[in-house]
Amino acid sequence: MSSLVSADADLVHRMCEQFRDLHGDEDLDDGRGGPFDHCKSCLYEKAESEKADVCGLTEMLFNCAVSALASALQITTQLIDDDYPADDPRRGPLERCVVVFRTSREVMNNAYPYFRGPQYEYERGRALVRNARAICFQGCIGAFDSTGVVPEELLQPMTEFDDLCNEIWLVTDDLRFSSSILCTTQRQRGRRGEISKDGRSMEDLMVRKMGLNSEYCCDHQSSSSNLSEELLIEILVRLPLKSLVRFKCVSRSWRQIISDPRFQTRLPFITTTAGLFYQKWDVFHLGQVLGYASVSSSTKTSTPDLHDLGTYNCNLNFIPNHPNLRLMDSRNGLLLFLHGSARPPMPYVYHGSHPPHPDVFFVCNPITRRWVSLPQCPEVNHWLDCFLVSDKSSSHQYHFSVVRIGSVISSRLKLSVFHSEKGEWVDSSNITTPNNRGFLTSRGIVSADGRIVYRVAIPRYLLKIDLQEQTCGEIELPENPSGLPCFGLYGTKNHLRCALFRGRSQLQIWDLILMSDEDADGKEEAAGWVLKHSNCIEPLIKPRFGWSGMMRLLAFHSELKVLYLGFSNKIISYSIDDERVEVITTFARNFDLDGAMKVHPFVPCIALSLGAPPA
């Protein structure tokens, strides 16, 4: 780390020397301190302290770069004034100056906030750095531009010319003098007109790359490639996802921009932002209302209904009968839908009045707009819940399975499982439930590998159904919850996590620690609950929302470490790490949370395609 610092310090020193060489001492030491004194002393100081960490180094680098920029502007402005007679219109402040620096990838990654941060303004003597903007270029090159418009092409020569490639470059371009480009290099002094390896003059190249030369700008042919990365990003973020993915193969630099996670965070929320789907049964319109809300703090938006999802590249109208679809589950970027004409949602089920109806399931990736419909399940008996299991394997093809849990008839549990690889449903009815425990609707979760299904059983038990072993055991919940608990998976091993309320507002989060016993065929045994989090959330809710009643636990979002809660007409998110509460969506009316509302955490996944293309 310190070697990098001293290299930079050395460079700044050389930069200083170069200015002296070019313009003589007297211009620079005019009692105000040397032009780069500030950066020099910072760098030396930092180099000496062995404790320099990435953060410190990043900050220092940026301070130096901005400072160098201001100094360079000042010096050059001074020089212009000295070189031209008093009445020359070319006198006056310099228009533009760029400081380009190279550093380690680590520092660059750390520097991201600086690039998206505020514009910098510095004033030194007569030089004013206006709207200076740090601009990140590919890899480990960054730049500070006094005007904020450096085309990306500027950085290309850095890799072309090995012998010119150093840590900090200073490029000044006085727009009124066509030839004042200064750059500092190790072996070669970038004086104007010097010839580079391939015979083009340095100056010519820099001017061209900066797009500042008027002739170059007039050149119709190449004007298009003139778009800076910044502008290109502005355009790309507004494109529909399909075009964006297509444009990955325009060129390497386009692919790099599009694949950059920092770019992806700027995309419309549904394409890249994790969030949750919610669906409720609208008793007034007798239909399903499906919405999606992202959980990225500032760009939070909610969509009122299914049709509006189109705005966010997630129109589900590519599936036949889409308004009747009922969202059943979500896993790894896939959604499981049931063709909803068969039956209204759970609390409105009147078993007697509806004849058994074959269920039609769809699995779809809302991002890539691929979907597959599952063959009809031969078992037409009533069922209570279904789960989607998908394995994020490395192949381009998604494999998934759907687990459908039937009702318990005389201690026998009816289960149907669909595997996408086999393409058929497999029934099993050999699982015996202990002690005739009844199931509660809509509260359960399936493990990541699809082997184990957990279901809540009355009064405070969790049924653990092992699909492989065809067994059903029970686990006692850690506390007697008030209201229904909710479950999620956490960590790399996807252990079970349970959230419950003690009393009205004491929120507790428990992890189920499983002990793996190698001797007993790797069979896992429940070893007990560990309390991970306990917080009274009433102070977070009551002053802000004026709500002091019970809240419903809706779901966990494993990737976001967020717990969703519902009360009154709101869905809120509670982030477990920093105990922060945010409103996800507000409905016009109070909703009935007693099972009519289903929420499904969602993490978009575009990398993998699902099944065959739609016909």
Place this chain on the structure above:
Amino acid sequence: MSESTEKKMVRLRSSDGEVFEVEESVAKVAKTLQDMLEEDCADAVIPITCVRAPILTKVIDYCKDQVMISSSSSTTNNPNERTEQERKAWGQKFMEGVDSSTLCELLVASNFLNIEGLLNLGVDKMVSMIQGKYPQEIRDMFNVVNDFTPEEEEEIRNQNAWAFERDPYYKKRSSSK
């Protein structure tokens, strides 16, 4: 007489040397110019070195229109005031017939001069021009050199096969042209 002294004029010089004289209020639509004018560091001709004359003409047209809107909206119940819809229609008309290379120059100019409205208009226009196109069309449009090997390109296509399928919507649109 008093009116002409009120309306201070500003001279702008394009990259190809043409000088434009505009009212100060028009120039001030561009934030970059506004800053310069407010700091009084632009008494002579302001060089706009990355903008050619035809582009600068277009930019000035835009600025003039903005000035007209803002001056009229200050007085209440003005017939010149535009609704959101009219503004959209005006934007579309303003960008009508602009080809991709002119548009790029316009984008660079509005970014340089820091005119947010024009930049947004241009970006939207560009988005409508390029969406649904195929990579080769984009390369032609932006003069981007394809630096992938055929194998690499094939691999990206295979990984994202869904994105390369023909979209009935765009097909319909292009055939209707």
